[in-house]
Amino acid sequence: MPWHEWWPYDPVPVIPRTDPYLVWCESKKVYWWCACGRSQNQPWCDGSHKGTAFKPVAVIPKFNGPLILCGCKHGENRPRCNGTHLWVKAQRYTPQACAWLFTVMFCMGMTTTWLWHP
Numbered sequence: 131m132p133w134h135e136w137w138p139y140d141p142v143p144v145i146p147r148t149d150p151y152l153v154w155c156e157s158k159k160v161y162w163w164c165a166c167g168r169s170q171n172q173p174w175c176d177g178s179h180k181g182t183a184f185k186p187v188a189v190i191p192k193f194n195g196p197l198i199l200c201g202c203k204h205g206e207n208r209p210r211c212n213g214t215h216l217w218v219k220a221q222r223y224t225p226q227a228c229a230w231l232f233t234v235m236f237c238m239g240m241t242t243t244w245l246w247h248p
């Protein structure tokens with residue numbers, strides 16, 4: 131159960147998508163990552179957070195290149211993706227997540243049994 135379901139006092143961001151964003155950024159340029167999830171210009175802030183408890187987060191890349199930014203807006207390491215979207219996905223699509231987990235565990239079980247059987 132996610133934190134906000136049993137502690138309803140914290141603001142909950144909108145989830146624009148359950149996958150991270152891969153964006154190309156220039157070094158030392160200031161980008162503003164959307165924390166509220168309401169922006170139409172994801173993953174960047176467009177000012178739609180006005181009136182909410184959220185503020186955009188500054189992203190200043192050290193190098194030119196790709197960045198993987200949080201799309202679920204629930205990661206602990208925001209604005210960087212830390213894999214929290216997998217839990218968000220599992221909560222949204224629980225039957226599919228259970229089927230996927232069963233398949234992975236079944237294949238691992240078959241592989242390890244085949245490798246280590248006497």
Ligand code: FES
Pocket residue numbers: 163164165166167168169174175176177178179180184185186187
């Ligand atoms: S629009 Fe989401 S933080 Fe600004």
